Amino acid sequence: MAAGRLDPAESAAGHHNPWLIACVVALATFMEILDTTIANVALRYISGGLAVGPDEASWVVTTYLVANAITLVASSFMAKRYGRKAFFLWSIGLFTVSSVLCGFAWSLEALLVFRVMQGLGGGGMAPLAQSILADSFPKEKRGQAFALYGIAIVVAPAIGPTLGGWISDNLSWHWCFLINGPIGVFALALMYALLQDPRHAVEERKRLKREGVRFDVVGFLLVATFLGSLEVCLDEGQRKDWFGSNLIVTFAVLTVVSFVAMIPWLLTRKNPAVDLRLLGKQQYACCFCIMMATGAILISTTGFIPQLVQDSYGYTATLAGLVLLPGGIVTVISTVANGRLSSLIQPKWLIVAGATMMMIGMYDLTRLYGDSTYWFFATARIYMGIGIPLMFLSVTTASYEGLDASQTDQASALINVARNVGGSMGVSLAQNMLAYRSQFHNSRLVESIDPVRPAYQETLRQATQYFSQHGYAGPDAQSQAVAWIGSQLSAQVGYWAYIDVFWCLSIVAATAIPLALILKKVSLGGSAAAH
Template identity: 75%
Template sequence: MGATANPADSAAGDHNPWIIAVVVAIATFMEVLDTTIANVALRYISGGLAVGPDEAAWVVTSYLVANAIVLTASSFLAKRYGRKAFFMAAITLFTVSSILCGFAWSLESLLFFRVLQGLGGGGMAPLAQSILADSFPPEKRGQAFALYGIAIVVAPVIGPTLGGWLSDQYSWHWCFLINAPVGAVALFLIWWLVQDPKSAVEERKRLRREGVRFDIVGFILVATFLGSLEVVLDEGQRKDWFGSNLIVVFACLTVLSFVAMIPWELNHKNPVVDLRLLAKRQFGSCFLVMLATGAILIATTQFLPQLLQDYFGYTATWAGLALSPGGLVTCVMMFVIGRVSGYVQPKYLIATGATIIAFAMYELTNLYGDLNFGFFVWSRVYIGLGLPMIFLSITAASYEGITKDQTDQASALINVARNVGGSMGVSLAQNILAYRQQFHTSRLVEHVVPSEPAYQESLRTATQFFATRGASTVDAQNQAIAWIGRQVQTQSAFLAYIDVFWALAIVSACAVPLAMILKNVKRGGEAPVGGH
């Protein structure tokens, strides 16, 4: 039942490798689930912790940034200190921090625990693929990665609906507490079933013997750059940008850490980030496309539920359900594109996927107050059609021209691009929403003045309506004025969301020319299903 002739060369040891595949899929499912489960609960979180929606968005971005930061280090740390030990440490940190998130008493505590959760989750992602690769012989790895891919694509489907249902029926805290039993089971099974293959043990001994050390300076510079950039993007609009000393300080940290990172990483023998990869046309273009894709995926997963709950009266459960059909389409398309990619060059699939997503964003600009549930479902379905074309094709395109010793770095950087792009997408959308809502409100109120005939007619009609409901003349007029004010706020919000979707459409459209400059790659089989 083993994966190879010699159990010592397998991560499964004497155990059935399919059991290992299931265990790894469970751990991966739990981690990927947390990228979307909290999105529909942000309204409950902001209410429960008495913070604004823009501050609650840090719950999403802090996780993504922490996840991206540790991705750059996880491959080396796993080789240096043992894959099994590092994987167990990552699961433990993820599970414990999930419990702490569930018991968070303030936004600051929740963000701190969410960062820890992201650090644990980022350590799990690349190791899961390595464990699978070492548990199965080459001829069976495709089937194993298919199971792994199902866990990856199903988790975002379930996440919004599950998060909405838990928030509506119980509390937003359960979006995090639900990880506790799953994490405990996964930790026990990894301890019991997984072992470090002989080759990995030899690699660890070699690194120790040669005194190869972790690039701690490079890691600190990367973490400082990404963390400071996120503070600037998330807090800039609320703090009046460079009118705030806080933003100035973090902007300086962003620039200084970035400038210092380039020569350090280029001249370090074992860099935490291989910047030479990003300088290659093929890989650099794939990195930028994944940045854009991550921005659209995460931003829409957050802002569509927010829009539906705030202005269409949806519960968190129904807001989550509006996203789920698109996720189901993504599941199906993963397998379809896996077949098609054997016959079509990745650059054409990426360009097609980006075009479809740009069209989906354009559709969302047709926003008004009487839209039904089906409109939002279909907008997400279009996104679900386009995303697999990009995700699977980038895997094939990004490895073109990459040497074997660079594959770990390439995999980590593509995942970093998705998470950093997602975080930047949320920040971009949040800033556009806040700024444009202020702009549209100021323009609309120019017409809400007593001298305007349209305002007079609206006030008269609304006053009559409230008077027929039993209000006195004075109360009816006051209620009519308040109602007009709410209509102005609602309309300015719709116009601001339209601006957000226009911006995301432009971001997606920019990925098309980037895709078309990619080189042709050698085709010879199906693309891997999934990839985290």
């Protein structure tokens, strides 16, 4: 055996160069993470192309995240029981096929079904990628391999919105999904040719089969029902008048029943689909909540900022994506810096710093007004770009403190579930709040526009005079003036509603600070890979 190489029988790369495996794993991971952000900027095109509202188009993001989280729950057991290579190939194959189907979707319903399939495929790729890298390299080289993997997971969300915007403007939104086709086939072929299950993984699979260990199907279905039903309630509640709708009542009952049933079931199983006992540990429970808050802010703003600048400021999809690019670049730099800081500073203090930067970014956006410039939005995203890696990487490190080695797979999966579920809930709640506050501000402003008021009459007179000077006859000029006043009212309503959403998100960021302060100290100098 060559120096610095693992025994081929114990390596996921076998006799092949492990860096080939690392590159393919990074490519597959890059493709999967890219799809969590590439569609955000294209939502306006998707909304127009499928003739649905912006709130309905946002389901394209939330359904993917929920399906992704559901698969994460099962990924560890499925890889051990049926083989890491087989499950990874299945995941890439399903993700690739469903991506192409998304590109050819003929309706919103079809697109959502294919996005669920895509999320189910993508959810199994991230945790397996980390295990494959760990089993392909000796300990002294794993840091370099995870560095390559780390580049993929921070660059993908950084360029996703810009790439999605350019594709939408110059090709069509369908290509945001179709580009995964050739990349997925390429990755699938290489993984089939290069990847193998290490000897210890084969022996573990045989042991599980010999002992008759089975997947907790009931627990998995209860978790899936809970997450899926909750998301339907959050996505559809505002549009269906909440509990005035039989649909919402039905799914609310499903949410409560599945939640109540899954707790005793999961706590009493020997091999539960989700180890809820982890959430009984203060350290891990705090990290779980912090990760949910982080996912809610990151993913909701990745969709809301492009939506805001396109709807209210006339930005193209490409320019809307470019608004997020400076923050993405700063995220990459901050990730590298955090790698050094994590060996010197306790995670709790890095989380406090990260939450503070994210809170500043959200607060900065509450100063929104009609003449806000490109750099107004980009600067707020830069603050987030500094804070996001401090939150993500430090939460992952802190979450392992006090856990047994046998719990690390479940802990990693649950932290990723927290990020996805938090992101999905963040998008839904922000969208609901935007709609509710728009109605609220609209009713208040309409009350203040009284035709007999001198201020209104003066504004109408000046606007009518303006349109008269620009070619409109008497009645037409007044009609244009009234329409202009209405458009100004609508614009102001939109600004105030978005400001309320950003205030809410700044409060969410602030809640992470007291949670971080009660975290225990951890041994510094370790490393944690996180997706």
